[in-house]
Amino acid sequence: MSEPFPAFDQPRHLGPAQREQALAEFSSSEFDLLVIGCGVTGAGVALDAASRGMKVAVVEQRDIASGTSSRSSKLIHGGLRYLEQLNFSLVKEALRERSLLLQTVAPYLVHPVRFLYPLRHRIWERLYVGAGVALYDALAKLGGNKLPVHRHLTRKGALKEIPALDPVSLVGALQYYDAQVDDARHTLAVARTAAGMGAQVATSMRVTGFRQEGDKITGAVARCLETGVEVEVRARHVVNATGVWTDLVEELAGQDSVEVTASKGIHIVVPQKLIRSATGMIIRTEKSVLFMIPWSQNWIIGTTDTKWDLDKAHPAASQTDIQYVLERLNSVLLSPISEADIVGVYAGLRPLLTGESDATSKLSREHAVWATAPGLTTVAGGKYTTYRVMAKDTIDAVIEDLGGGFRESATERLPLIGVEGYEQLWTDRASLAERHGLSVRQVERLMGRYGSGVVEVLGILRSRPELSAHFPGSDDYVLVEAVYAALAEAALHLDDVLTRRTRISIETPDRGLAAAEAIAPLMGEVLGWDDSALARELAHYRARVEAERDSQRQPDDHTADAARIGAPDVRTAGRL
Template identity: 60%
Template sequence: MIAPARLNPTTRGDALIQMESDVVDVVVIGGGVTGAGVALDAATRGLSVALVEARDLAAGTSSRSSKLIHGGLRYLEQLNIALVSEALRERALLLDTLCPHLVRPVPFLFPLTHRGWERAYVGTGMVLYDTLGGARRAVPRHRHLTRRAALRAVPALRPDALVGAIQYWDAQVDDARHTMFVARTAAHYGALIATSARVTGLLREGDRVAGVRVHDLEGGGQIDVRARQTINAAGVWTDDIQAMAGGRGQLSVRPSKGIHLLVPRDRIHATTGLILRTESSVLFVIPWGSHWIVGTTDTDWNLDLAHPAASSADIDYLLTHVNQVLRTPLTTDDITGVYAGLRPLLSGESEDSSQLSREHAVVSPLPGLTMVAGGKYTTYRVMARDAVDAVAHGLNRSVPPSCTDRVPLLGADGYPALWNAREALARSAGIHVARVEHLLTRYGTLTQEVLALVRQRPELARPVRGADTYLAAEAVYAASHEGALHLDDVLTRRTRISIETWDRGLEAAADVAELVAPELGWDRQTIDVEIGHYQARVAAERESQQQADDQTADAARLGAPDVRTGGRSLLGRSEPAHS
C-alpha cells in the first residue's frame, strides 16, 4: 500500500513504531540526498525501507552546496569525460522529467582573458559540454560573445577584466528542498522516514550486520531497527559508521569545506551568472532570486562535522577573487548571508582537496552492510541505484531493476500545465500571480495543498514578518507536510530565511515559531526555547565569521548548542492540530 506523502510528527512517530516492530528489507543511514535517493530507489523496486537521520533532512552537505545541477566543467578539463557525461545525463533527467518544478536552467558567462588560443580551447570544451549525455536537449547551446556583448550582459564587470566571453547554460536547484522532495516521494512509495533518529550502533548476528540501534532525539527512547540489508549513506560521517563495524571498511572520506556568500541582486549588475578561474579551482556568481550566491572555497576540514564554520579568511578569499573582476567591489557590509558545507570526498593520493575524486564508490565491508560515498549532488540518483544494486543479491529474492529515471518526484506531474494556468490560479486564490509563481517553483503541483491551507485559513495568505518573500502558509505547511520538527528546520532548509534576510531570520523566528507551534504541539515554554536556540545559533555563526582561522571559528560556532540534544522529550505536549 502506498503510504501518505506527508511528513510530520505523527507520521514520524508511526514510522518509528513500525520500524521497531517489522524487519525491513533495507535500512538507510543518512537523510541527505544520497540516503533519500537510496530510500526512493529501494521503495520503487518494491522493497520495504526505513530511513533514519540524526538531524533533519539535508541538514549536512545536501543543504549547503552551490545549488547547481551541472556536469562540472573543471572535470572536463581534467579529462574525466565519463563523470561529466553521466552528470549531464542526470541534469537532463532532472530538468525534463524528474523535477522540472525544482530544477531550472541558468546561464553563466565565462570571461576570456587571453586572445586567440583561450577562445578556441574553452570553446572546444563547451562543444563537448553541449553534446555529452544528450545535454543539448536540456538547455540552450553555448554562444561566443565579444567583449562589448559580454559587458552588456554583465555591466558590473571591469572592462579590463576580459577580452571576450563564452556564455553557456547549466541548471540550479534549492538543494534542501529537492532532498526533502526525494524523501517525501520515497515515503509516498512506502518508505518509513524518521529524522532526529541517531544511529548509535549496528545490530549483529554473528559476523553479519542485521540492522541499527537508534536513539530517538525527540522522545528520548531507543529502538532496534532490524533489516536484511543496511546501507550507510552518511556522507562525511561515513567513517563514524565504519567505526561501529569495528573499523572495518574500504572507504575513507575526506571532508572538504566550501563556503558561500549571499549578496543582494542590486550589488552586481548582470543578467547572467559568472564562472571565474582561481589559482586552484573555479568561483561562481550564481543568480538566486533577489540575491547572488558567491562561492566557493575548497579546503580541508578536520573539526566539527555537524556545524562547519566560515572564518573571516574564507570570506576575504571569496571577496578578493570576485572583486578582481568587478567595477564596484563588494565589501563585508554587502553580505546578507553566509553558509558553509562539507564535501564528502573520497581520499586519494593528491594532497589538494580540489583534485580529489568526485567519483562515488560502493563497497560491502561486512555481510549485510553496504557503504556508498563520494560523488556529487547531481549524480545522487546513480549513486542510489548502484547502492541498491549492491544489496539486491543479499536479499535472496528477485529484485527488479531501478526505475527512478522514470519516477517523477512529487509535484512534477502536471507541473507545466499548472504553470500555464498560474494567472487563473492566482485569481482563484486571491493572491498576486508573483506569489503563485514563487509557490510553483517550490512546490510544483503540491502548490494546491499550500493554497488549500490559505482557503481554510485566509490569515495565512500574509507574508512572514521579517521575510516577506514567504507566505505564512509555507511555514505551517513545512511542519504539517514537509517534516520540519524545529524552528531551525523551517528557517534554514524548508525556506532560506536564515541566509536571505539581513538579520539572518531573527525577526521571522518569533512569527514562524507561533505559526508552527500548533502543528508541532509546542507550548509557550517550547516556543521560547526554540526561539532562544535559533538566536544563539545566529549569534554563534556571526561570531565565527569574525574569526581569523578554522580553529577559532569552529570554537565560536560550537558556542551554540544543537537543538537536537536527545534530552528534551516531546511526551506530555499537546497533540498537533493536524496530522
C-alpha cells in the same frame, strides 16, 4: 479560537502522526532495507529501493538535507572543470542526469541557468575554453540535452550581459548553459516521494550502534534525539549513506574500509541589485573556479576548498574564507563588493573519497559503493547531480547480496512528488493567485518549491486566510509554508523551516530572526510546543545565528554550533 488545520494523512505527508507511526513500525517490523542518513544520497537510495518494491526504513540524525545536501552550490551540472582533469565519463554521466532532472524527474525544481566566462587573454584562452565548452555541449547532447548550446561573445557583448564587469582587462567571453536546484527542497522531495511509495522516514533519529547476528549486520540501534528513547530497527540489509560521517558510522560496525575526507566550501550571498548582470558567471581561480549564481533576489557566490576537522554538523565560514571569495570576485568587477554588502553566508562539507593527492580539490568526486561488512553496504563520494546513479548502483549491489527478488531500477522515468499536474497548474497560475489573494509572482515562487503540491499548501488558507501574509523580512515566503512544513515536510524545529524548507536564513540580512518570531507560534500549534519549548526554539535559533556571525569574524575555522555560545543543541534540548 483559530480553526484547526486540515489533516494531512497520506504516506507522503511527513508530519507528527506519520513520525509516530514510523517509530512504531521500526520496533515492530523487519524491513528489507534500513538507510542511515537522509541527505540526497540516502533519500535517493530509499526511493530507488522503495520503487523496486522493497520495504524501506530511513533514519536521519538531524533534519532531511541538514548535512551537505543543503549547503552545495546548488548546481545540477556536468562540471566543466572536470573536463580539464580529462574525466569525460563523469561529465557525460552527470550531463545525462542533468537532462533527466530538467525534463522528467524534477522539472519544477531544476531550472536552466546561463553562465558567462569572461576572457582576459587573447586567442589562446578563447580557443582553450571554447574547445572545453564545445565538448561539454557535445557530451550533453549525447545525454538528451535540450538546453541551448554555448556562444562566443565580443568584449562589447560581454559587457552588455554583465555591465558590472571591469572592462580594462576584459577581451570577450563565452556563454553556456547549466542547471540549478534548491538542493534542500529537492532532497526533501526525493524523501517524500520515497515515503509516498511506502518508505518509513524518521528524522532526529541517530544510529548509535548496529544489530548483529553472528558476523552479519541485521539492523541498527537508533536514538531519538527528541526524547532519548532508543529503538532497534531490524533489516535484511543496511546502507550507510552518511556523507562526511561515513567513517564514524563504519566505526560503529567495527569497520574502517575507506576514508572519506571533509573538504569545506563556503558561499556568500549578495543582493542582485549590487552586481548588474543578466547572467550567472564563472571565473577561474588559482585552485579551481568561482561561481556567481542567480538566486531569487540575490547572487550566491563561491566556493572555497579547505580541509575541515571540527564539528561536521556545524561547519562555518571564517573571515579568511570570506575575504578569499570577495577578492576573487572583485578581481573582475568594476565596483568592488564589500563585506558590508553580504546578506548571508553558508558553509558545507564535501564528502570526498581519499585519493592519492593531498590537495582536497584534486580528490575524486566520483562515488563508490562497497560492502563494509556482511549485511552493510556503504555509498559515498559523488556529487549532488549524480545522486540517482549512486542510488541505483547501491541498490543493485544490495539486491545482489540479498539474492535478487526485486525489480530493476526505474527512477530515471520516475517523476518526484509535485511534478504530476504541474504544467497545467502553471498555465492557470494567475487564477490560482487571484483565488488566494496572492500575487502571481508569489504563486510562481511557491510553485518553484512545491510544484503541484502548491494546491495542498494553499488549501490550508481556506480555514486560515490570515496565513497568506508573508514572512517578516521576506515577501518570497508565505506564513502558511511554515505550517505545511510541520504538517507534511518533517520539520520539527524552527531551524528546519528557516534554513531548509525556506532559505531565509541565508537570504536576508537579519538571517531570518524576525521571521522566527512570527512562525514559531504557528509551528508550535502543529507540533504541540508549550511556552518553554517555544522560548527554547527561539533562543536556540538566535544563538545559532550568533555563533555563525561569531565564526565569520574569526580568521581561523570555528564551528557554528550554538552550544559553543552556551545554547543547548535544540535536537537534544539539553536532555540527553
